Amino acid sequence: MVNSQVFEVLEDMGITELRPPQKKVIESGLLDRSKNFLVSIPTASGKTLIGEMALINNLLDNEKVPNGSKGLFIVPLRALASEKYNEFRKKYSKYGLKVGLSSGDLDDKTEDLSGFDLIITTSEKLDSLMRHKVAWIDDVSVIVIDEIHLIGDKERGGTLEIILTKLKRMNVQILGLSATIGNPEELSGWLNAKLITDTWRPVDLKKGIFTDCEINYLNSDKKVVSKYYKEPTQNIVLDCINENGSCIIFCSSKKYAAGEAKKHNLLKKLTGSEIEDLNRISEEILEVLDTPTENCKELAECIKKGVAFHHAGLVSKQRSIIEEAYRNRIIKLICCTPTLSAGLNMPCRRVIIRDLYRYTESGYKEIPVMEIQQCIGRAGRPGLDPYGEGLIYLKKEQDHDLALKMLDGKPENMYSWISYEVILRKQILGLIATEYIQNESDLIEFMKNTYYYYLNKDNFRGILTQVYEILESLRSWRFISGFTATDLGERIAELYIDPLTAHDIITGITKLNMNARNLSDKEIEQHLLYILTNNSELKPFLPASDEEEYGYSEIIRKIKMTEGYPFEYVSKKPLEVFKTSQMYYNWINEMSMNELLEKYKIEAGNLNYKLENINWIAYSAKEINRFLGLKNDYLHDLLKNLDVRLKDGVKQELITLMEIKNVGRVRARKLYAADIKSIYDIRQNPEKVLKLLGGHGKNILDNLKVKYNGEGYLGTKKKVKQPTLDGFLKLKPKKD
DNA sequence: AGTACTAGCATCTAGACAGCATGTC
DNA sequence: CTAGATGCTAGTACT
Numbered sequence: 001m002v003n004s005q006v007f008e009v010l011e012d013m014g015i016t017e018l019r020p021p022q023k024k025v026i027e028s029g030l031l032d033r034s035k036n037f038l039v040s041i042p043t044a045s046g047k048t049l050i051g052e053m054a055l056i057n058n059l060l061d062n063e064k065v066p067n068g069s070k071g072l073f074i075v076p077l078r079a080l081a082s083e084k085y086n087e088f089r090k091k092y093s094k095y096g097l098k099v100g101l102s103s104g105d106l107d108d109k110t111e112d113l114s115g116f117d118l119i120i121t122t123s124e125k126l127d128s129l130m131r132h133k134v135a136w137i138d139d140v141s142v143i144v145i146d147e148i149h150l151i152g153d154k155e156r157g158g159t160l161e162i163i164l165t166k167l168k169r170m171n172v173q174i175l176g177l178s179a180t181i182g183n184p185e186e187l188s189g190w191l192n193a194k195l196i197t198d199t200w201r202p203v204d205l206k207k208g209i210f211t212d213c214e215i216n217y218l219n220s221d222k223k224v225v226s227k228y229y230k231e232p233t234q235n236i237v238l239d240c241i242n243e244n245g246s247c248i249i250f251c252s253s254k255k256y257a258a259g260e261a262k263k264h265n266l267l268k269k270l271t272g273s274e275i276e277d278l279n280r281i282s283e284e285i286l287e288v289l290d291t292p293t294e295n296c297k298e299l300a301e302c303i304k305k306g307v308a309f310h311h312a313g314l315v316s317k318q319r320s321i322i323e324e325a326y327r328n329r330i331i332k333l334i335c336c337t338p339t340l341s342a343g344l345n346m347p348c349r350r351v352i353i354r355d356l357y358r359y360t361e362s363g364y365k366e367i368p369v370m371e372i373q374q375c376i377g378r379a380g381r382p383g384l385d386p387y388g389e390g391l392i393y394l395k396k397e398q399d400h401d402l403a404l405k406m407l408d409g410k411p412e413n414m415y416s417w418i419s420y421e422v423i424l425r426k427q428i429l430g431l432i433a434t435e436y437i438q439n440e441s442d443l444i445e446f447m448k449n450t451y452y453y454y455l456n457k458d459n460f461r462g463i464l465t466q467v468y469e470i471l472e473s474l475r476s477w478r479f480i481s482g483f484t485a486t487d488l489g490e491r492i493a494e495l496y497i498d499p500l501t502a503h504d505i506i507t508g509i510t511k512l513n514m515n516a517r518n519l520s521d522k523e524i525e526q527h528l529l530y531i532l533t534n535n536s537e538l539k540p541f542l543p544a545s546d547e548e549e550y551g552y553s554e555i556i557r558k559i560k561m562t563e564g565y566p567f568e569y570v571s572k573k574p575l576e577v578f579k580t581s582q583m584y585y586n587w588i589n590e591m592s593m594n595e596l597l598e599k600y601k602i603e604a605g606n607l608n609y610k611l612e613n614i615n616w617i618a619y620s621a622k623e624i625n626r627f628l629g630l631k632n633d634y635l636h637d638l639l640k641n642l643d644v645r646l647k648d649g650v651k652q653e654l655i656t657l658m659e660i661k662n663v664g665r666v667r668a669r670k671l672y673a674a675d676i677k678s679i680y681d682i683r684q685n686p687e688k689v690l691k692l693l694g695g696h697g698k699n700i701l702d703n704l705k706v707k708y709n710g711e712g713y714l715g716t717k718k719k720v721k722q723p724t725l726d727g728f729l730k731l732k733p734k735k736d
Numbered sequence: 737a738g739t740a741c742t743a744g745c746a747t748c749t750a751g752a753c754a755g756c757a758t759g760t761c
Numbered sequence: 762c763t764a765g766a767t768g769c770t771a772g773t774a775c776t
Contacts, residue, residue: 077752104754124753156753253749256766290761312751337750355765359749363762395765496754543748593761609752619755643756664760696761 004031005064006056013091019046021198022053028194031057033141036174036193038148040184042201043377044347047177048084051144052091054175058142059097059117066096066117069141073120074163076147076156078103079316080343084146085120092118102129114139123150123160128496130166131430140172147342148176149370151187151451152414158423161416164191165449166436179342179374182413190454203380204387207407210236211394218408231263233393236352237333241269245349245385246326249335250375252355252367254311254603258298260354261335266306269332277330278304281321288317290666291594295603303331310336313603341374347381350389356399356406361540366402370411416452419463422536425470426498432474433485433493440483443467477503488627495620501535505621508534508563509628509635515562516632524635526585527559528642532617533581534574538610541576542583542600549575552582583607584614588645590669611646618643653677661703667693679704 010016018026021041029035030053039050051073061067073088075081085101092099100116103125113119113129114136121129123145130137145164151157167174174191178184188195208217212232215223225239233249240247251257267275282303286292292300295313302308308322308331319339325331326346340346353372357364372392380388392403418424431437437446444464447453452463474480479489479499492502508531516524533541549556556578583600597604622639630636641655648658649665656678657668670692676682682689686706690697 122753128754155751159753252764253766255749259766339751341751357764359764360762364749364764366763494755537754545747613752613754616755623755647757648760661759662761666761 004057005060005062006031006053008064009056009060009095010053015049019049019202020200021196022046022050024198025050025196026053028196030054030175033058033173036176036191037196038176038178038184038188038191038193039196040149040178040180041196041198042180042205043374044203044380044382045198045201048146051146051175051177052088054142054144054173055118056092058173060095064095066098068117068139070116070136070139071118072126072140072143073118074123074126074143074145075120076122076150077343078122080146081120081122083344088118088120123156123163124496127159127163127430128494130163131434131493131496133434138170140170142173142175143167144175144177146177147179148187149178149181149414152181152412152417154417154420155423157414157417158420158427161418161451162427162431164451165446168192168449179370179377180411181370182411186455187414187451190451201380202382203385205376205380205390206387207376207390209392209394209400209403209407211397215391218404233260233352233354234263236350236391236393237264237266238269240350240389241266241332243349246329246331247333247350247352248340248346248348248375248378249333249352249354250341251335251337252358254313254337256355257309257311257335257337258295258302261302261307261309261333262298264302264305264307264333264335266332267304270306274306274330275304277325278306281325281330284321285318288315288321289593289604293594293597293604306331307333307335310334311339312337312605312609314605315608316605319605338371338375340378341371347378347388349379349381349385350391351376351379353390353392353406356392356402367406368412369406369409372406373411376407416450416455418450418452419466421466421470422498422500424466425473425500426496428467428470429474429479429485429489429499430493432480432483433490438483442483473503474499477506479503488624491623491627492620495623497617497620498536501537501617502620502624504535505531505617505624506628509621509625509630509639511562513628513630513632513635516635519558519562521634523555523558524632525588525638526555526581527562528635528638529581529584529614530559530578532614532621532642533584534577535617537617538580538613541573541580542602544575544579546575548579552578580610583610584646587611587649588642588651590649590651590665593649611649615643615646618646660700662696662700667696667700682706 021039025037025039030037030050039047041047055071055073058069059066059071073084075084081101081103085099089099097118098116100113100119102113102119102121104122113134151160168191174193176191176193181187184195184197206217206219208215210216210232213225213227213235215225225235227235228238229235237247249260251260270278282300285300285303286296289296299309299314299318308326310319310322322331322334323344323346326334334340353375356367358367376390379390390407392407394400394403431446437443447463447467453460471480474489477499478486479492480486485493492499512524512527512531519527583596586596586599597607622643625639641652644655644658645652650658650668654665654668654672657663657671660679671689674688674692676685676688682700682704683706686701689701693700
């Protein structure tokens with residue numbers, strides 16, 4: 001094999017032998033920097049290391065010293081970006097390689113990533129960085145795209161495709177890492193990439209179908225499981241635990257996942273110290289929110305029995321507690337939704353697919369083969385399990401063939417989603433705003449480089465027509481003129497919102513401004529939130545039933561009047577939008593978290609996610625508002641502070657107090673109610689602050705460097721925060 | 737009367753990217 | 762809109 005710094009670095013890590021697919025890639029010429037690759041191999045077969053080899057090869061010279069060029073590692077999830085960032089930093093800092101992280105939940109105020117050699121980011125963030133025209137992009141010599149099959153995702157694939165279309169035209173080595181997909185040849189063909197496929201796995205995977213107490217493996221092995229319990233899944237889990245394995249059960253909804261978890265009780269199989277650990281973790285789960293919700297309590301109860309459920313309704317801290325406990329083998333069974341289907345490294349002995357269908361916006365649908373196979377691929381912990389098992393629980397015989405197809409069939413083909421209007425519109429504006437496209441021939445040339453064109457050469461006219469229609473809209477909305485973005489258009493491209501959303505916000509606010517004098521302050525606030533909620537970015541909305549309109553009829557009538565067009569009676573959507581906007585309204589008017597969760601029947605994790613999104617739109621609206629001349633002062637002030645209020649969940653009057661460290665919505669309200677309304681007031685009444693907020697008050701005063709000496713608060717003992725995994729993941733990249 | 741169970745009908749349904757600027761209870 | 766678990770209610774059987 002060639003002598004290379006790559007192998008030296010691998011050796012430093014203790015890797016002396018490559019796995020078969022890794023070998024294959026090297027032998028096919030990965031180290032030749034001019035070749036692109038698409039590597040389509042199973043989960044856990046060592047994909048990441050292939051990416052790392054390409055990075056090392058490009059970024060380190062023969063002496064294992066950074067050579068000044070840059071590498072990008074693109075992942076689909078922020079959590080994954082953090083994970084990889086920590087991993088790579090640990091591994092490669094010793095070579096002087098500076099590893100950086102850039103994603104939406106990280107602050108890098110300077111936005112100056114030029115000092116890093118290797119940058120981990122998400123595809124959307126990279127898109128956004130390119131829109132801000134970062135100069136260092138020209139220094140990039142290699143880019144690794146993890147989970148590149150996401151190009152076939154309706155919501156997010158288009159963005160990835162645009163980035164890749166741009167990157168293809170640069171002098172960059174592209175390495176795509178993909179799950180097994182139906183048409184890898186087409187994707188690699190488009191990328192000018194050498195295709196590497198392999199079925200090798202580090203641990204053997206036994207696939208099978210089970211009904212009641214019998215497992216029928218595809219290799220025609222059979223296993224009968226003892227029937228201790230009524231429910232088949234209980235027995236199949238017990239069987240695995242008895243053999244010292246851990247399980248994951250995938251379910252099609254959050255409620256099912258929680259329901260499934262409640263069925264299981266592993267207490268009899270646990271040691272005393274394990275039970276102790278579980279009780280401790282259970283406590284931890286309850287302490288994450290100030291007042292535990294019903295959901296938290298259920299989860300805590302399950303955990304005491306060695307079982308957890310895991311889905312997007314949990315807040316991220318709870319999720320990471322569970323993930324850690326599972327990796328440490330304290331929790332032995334996780335019942336989850338597709339949250340765990342891709343991404344985070346959570347291997348187990350036995351994966352059970354409980355549901356074959358899932359409700360989607362277009363009805364009840366079979367879960368994609370690729371997703372099932374990715375779930376099953378988690379089975380088998382290298383070094384721990386002799387083999388992994390991917391089992392489908394067959395509830396009714398007529399699904400037998402479907403189950404077989406899912407276990408062993410060909411995964412779906414990945415096609416272009418660039419024609420998805422929402423993304424296309426956003427991307428066209430982006431391309432014009434960055435002057436990437438300056439005239440019609442640029443446009444056509446660009447479009448001819450897309451995956452869409454590669455797949456649909458015969459139907460090029462179709463997408464062009466769509467693009468011209470979009471251009472027409474963008475012009476009529478005054479976001480572009482000719483092939484040049486207006487100032488407003490440029491700002492909207494940077495804000496990274498759908499131009500249609502921006503346009504709807506502009507018309508909505510303009511109308512509201514004109515009619516504001518007919519509305520009370522409260523109604524203006526409600527209406528504004530309705531306008532900000534009514535767009536594609538904030539989907540899905542809260543489900544609403546017709547009866548709910550009754551409670552809202554008066555404000556809905558006023559919104560209808562101001563909007564100048566009626567809510568469509570045929571569709572429930574406006575009511576859903578309205579209900580969702582009411583949740584935001586209640587939030588910024590200080591309804592308690594628990595009351596909100598109860599009223600809108602939403603879980604804490606999901607609420608946080610939604611608040612994050614509306615906050616982003618509110619910020620965008622504030623920015624857009626700078627281009628509008630609003631006459632109504634109240635509306636203008638409202639817009640100016642709405643994003644801050646949404647972030648903190650407070651009324652206008654608390655905003656000044658919220659600027660103080662350690663003061664959140666609850667403490668701010670307490671202070672305000674006691675007539676302490678500003679930093680000045682705090683300085684004047686330190687004793688009062690202490691009396692109101694106790695120990696927290698002390699922290700606040702310390703931070704403000706306010707002297708106080710009443711009632712034994714003389715010391716300035718610093719409270720040391722216990723480091724948590726969550727906190728660790730959120731750490732800022734160190735620029736050392 | 738109180739309880740336990742159930743048939744029958746209604747209800748409800750996965751996940752998570754982006755801007756910007758910093759530390760909640 | 763191709764399913765299925767769950768929750769609610771009224772009805773029934775039983776102690």
